[in-house]
Amino acid sequence: MSDFYQTGNIITLHKLGKPSLERIESELKEFAKQRPIALALPALYTDFTSDAMKGIINELKKAGYIREIVLNLGRASDTEFNQARDFMRQIPYDVKIIHNEGKRIKEVYATLERNGLWAGEDGKGRAAWLAYGYILARGVSDIIALHDCDIATYSREMLARLVYPVANPNIDVVFCKGFYSRVTDRMHGRVTRLLITPLVRSLEKIVGYHPFLVFLDSFRYPLAGEFCMITDLARTNRIPWDWGLEVGVLAEVYRNYSSRRVCQVDIADTYEHKHQPLSPEDASKGLAKMCVDICKSIFRTLAGEGIVFSDNFFKSLEVAYLRLAEDTLVKYEADAAINCLTFDRHEEAKAVESFTNAIKKAAEVYMGNPLTTPLIPNWNRVTSAIPGILEMLKIAVDEDNKI
Amino acid sequence: MENFIEMLSQPLKEFWTGLVSFVPGFTAMFIIIAGGILISYLAKALFVKGLKAANFDSLCDRLGITAVIRKGDVWERPVELFGHIIYWFLIIIFVMIGLNALQIQTIDNLIAQFFVYLPRAFSALLILVIGYVIAGFLSRAILIAAVNNGYHYAKVLAEAVRLLLIVLILAMALEQLQVAPGIVVAAFSIIFSGIVLAIAIAFGVGGIDAAKKIIEKGSDEKKEDKGRDIEHI
Numbered sequence: 001m002s003d004f005y006q007t008g009n010i011i012t013l014h015k016l017g018k019p020s021l022e023r024i025e026s027e028l029k030e031f032a033k034q035r036p037i038a039l040a041l042p043a044l045y046t047d048f049t050s051d052a053m054k055g056i057i058n059e060l061k062k063a064g065y066i067r068e069i070v071l072n073l074g075r076a077s078d079t080e081f082n083q084a085r086d087f088m089r090q091i092p093y094d095v096k097i098i099h100n101e102g103k104r105i106k107e108v109y110a111t112l113e114r115n116g117l118w119a120g121e122d123g124k125g126r127a128a129w130l131a132y133g134y135i136l137a138r139g140v141s142d143i144i145a146l147h148d149c150d151i152a153t154y155s156r157e158m159l160a161r162l163v164y165p166v167a168n169p170n171i172d173v174v175f176c177k178g179f180y181s182r183v184t185d186r187m188h189g190r191v192t193r194l195l196i197t198p199l200v201r202s203l204e205k206i207v208g209y210h211p212f213l214v215f216l217d218s219f220r221y222p223l224a225g226e227f228c229m230i231t232d233l234a235r236t237n238r239i240p241w242d243w244g245l246e247v248g249v250l251a252e253v254y255r256n257y258s259s260r261r262v263c264q265v266d267i268a269d270t271y272e273h274k275h276q277p278l279s280p281e282d283a284s285k286g287l288a289k290m291c292v293d294i295c296k297s298i299f300r301t302l303a304g305e306g307i308v309f310s311d312n313f314f315k316s317l318e319v320a321y322l323r324l325a326e327d328t329l330v331k332y333e334a335d336a337a338i339n340c341l342t343f344d345r346h347e348e349a350k351a352v353e354s355f356t357n358a359i360k361k362a363a364e365v366y367m368g369n370p371l372t373t374p375l376i377p378n379w380n381r382v383t384s385a386i387p388g389i390l391e392m393l394k395i396a397v398d399e400d401n402k403i
Numbered sequence: 404m405e406n407f408i409e410m411l412s413q414p415l416k417e418f419w420t421g422l423v424s425f426v427p428g429f430t431a432m433f434i435i436i437a438g439g440i441l442i443s444y445l446a447k448a449l450f451v452k453g454l455k456a457a458n459f460d461s462l463c464d465r466l467g468i469t470a471v472i473r474k475g476d477v478w479e480r481p482v483e484l485f486g487h488i489i490y491w492f493l494i495i496i497f498v499m500i501g502l503n504a505l506q507i508q509t510i511d512n513l514i515a516q517f518f519v520y521l522p523r524a525f526s527a528l529l530i531l532v533i534g535y536v537i538a539g540f541l542s543r544a545i546l547i548a549a550v551n552n553g554y555h556y557a558k559v560l561a562e563a564v565r566l567l568l569i570v571l572i573l574a575m576a577l578e579q580l581q582v583a584p585g586i587v588v589a590a591f592s593i594i595f596s597g598i599v600l601a602i603a604i605a606f607g608v609g610g611i612d613a614a615k616k617i618i619e620k621g622s623d624e625k626k627e628d629k630g631r632d633i634e635h636i
Contacts, residue, residue, distance in 0.1 A: 107478045111469065115461050387543070388470025395473045 008218020011263035036067035038141035042127035043149035045076035072127035104396035120241025132234035137390035178226035202320035244297030295362030439497020534572030
């Protein structure tokens with residue numbers, strides 16, 4: 001059970017006691033009549049072979065307030081696409097699958113590229129962006145929720161709680177992010193615990209008060225992949241295609257909306273999904289790559305806010321971060337002890353070391369070329385360059401989904 | 404016996420004579436078609452290269468032509484598609500010319516008709532392409548104007564205008580192709596006047612009060628203006 005402390009300058013919705021799922025779902029059904037809800041699912045074909053996906057589908061079957069599901073399927077052959085489609089038929093409402101490797105979608109990407117609009121490399125960012133595009137093209141839904149397809153502890157309560165703040169017209173919220181604790185016999189979520197929070201706080205130490213840093217620090221789990229938003233946001237927000245997706249989305253929300261209209265909601269008591277290897281020796285893969293991308297995204301956003309970065313700044317940042325991360329590590333050790341959790345201090349210290357290197361690497365890349373941006377253009381920009389692109393995307397997906 | 408041999412050899416001789424007169428024509432046809440395939444291929448390659456240099460794909464994307472092509476579930480690049488069209492168009496022309504070499508009356512008539520029809524087909528295509536672009540432009544202009552004026556049904560209005568224009572363009576193209584011209588003109592007149600009548604009735608009946616208010620307001624303003632005129636003694 002959560003406390004009821006309001007963190008930072010966004011709204012925090014806690015899970016207090018045992019709220020009735022039936023009541024939330026019945027209210028959502030009513031809200032959805034006025035503002036239909038779409039669910040975007042970025043997935044790989046390999047997800048379909050996991051138990052997690054089977055669990056997600058079983059739960060989604062019962063979520064009657066969802067108007068449409070748009071699943072963007074990556075790395076799948078035509079046969080695998082058909083298998084995924086057969087699998088998704090269990091869901092009794094409108095389900096469309098985007099065949100990312102299909103000839104039609106490839107041509108949509110080619111159309112973008114020849115008009116100077118690059119949709120980025122294959123990944124969750126691009127998958128989410130394309131799913132939003134299809135939802136916009138259909139023009140049916142007013143609200144879009146998104147979550148990963150590798151959640152082993154998925155329950156439909158998670159989705160209901162995620163969607164509720166945006167769907168409820170009495171809560172004036174345009175963006176809602178989920179939070180949870182990732183605990184099994186130990187604490188997970190190293191990047192959030194040991195990189196983002198200490199990094200943001202050390203930046204606050206050096207830069208001083210900055211609304212974006214306060215905004216970012218307000219999120220209890222800024223890297224949570226589960227969020228819900230109004231459809232307009234999908235039209236105006238730019239999405240990073242790299243690992244900086246979650247932080248980049250928050251930066252765009254910060255840029256476009258007041259933090260009064262942003263919330264985070266406790267969606268699960270515990271959360272378990274695929275774990276990334278640390279790979280400290282290679283900064284181009286695993287958690288190391290993810291950390292570099294996240295740091296770059298934060299630096300770029302701050303630079304956009306007028307913060308001046310220099311080599312000396314980064315030197316101070318590395319020292320400040322290291323010290324703060326070590327202090328944080330001690331806090332988590334105590335937290336683990338009182339909760340009877342396993343805590344491998346050496347592994348955690350190695351992670352901090354690896355994250356320090358990631359900050360250094362991100363700083364080098366940023367100083368090398370501060371203008372490089374992994375952001376996919378927003379749909380408003382895309383449709384102004386190619387007026388028929390959404391129609392094209394709709395035809396491509398609809399044709400792929402024809403029996 | 405001689406008669407019998409004559410009866411047997413006569414058809415063979417006739418066949419031989421026919422064959423001898425047919426072979427040169429057939430050979431000419433074969434050479435024309437084979438040469439035509441080669442020329443069409445080269446022309447296509449040249450055409451595609453030229454279009455690519457002119458960034459034709461991008462132009463089609465921006466004008467919405469690519470989106471129209473995709474509606475037919477065709478996923479080739481516009482340049483390649485137009486290249487194929489040119490290729491097959493030239494092949495058909497060379498086949499026609501080749502068939503002409505056979506000197507067969509029926510085919511000659513067919514070919515003559517084909518070449519007479521060709522300009523019509525070309526102008527119909529031109530009408531379709533230009534018409535579609537204009538319809539898209541006008542529809543978008545109406546959408547922007549209506550949205551800026553705060554009309555709730557701006558999108559519906561823009562789509563309705565686009566639909567009307569497309570009906571008009573299709574009728575024009577079919578008329579140009581001489582496909583049942585009487586029926587096309589009659590059908591178009593009925594559909595178009597039906598739509599216009601429906602709109603007129605809808606506006607007329609639904610807008611009686613609004614029109615009355617506008618007229619009344621106009622005359623009141625005139626009266627007021629008259630009242631405010633300075634009268635010199």
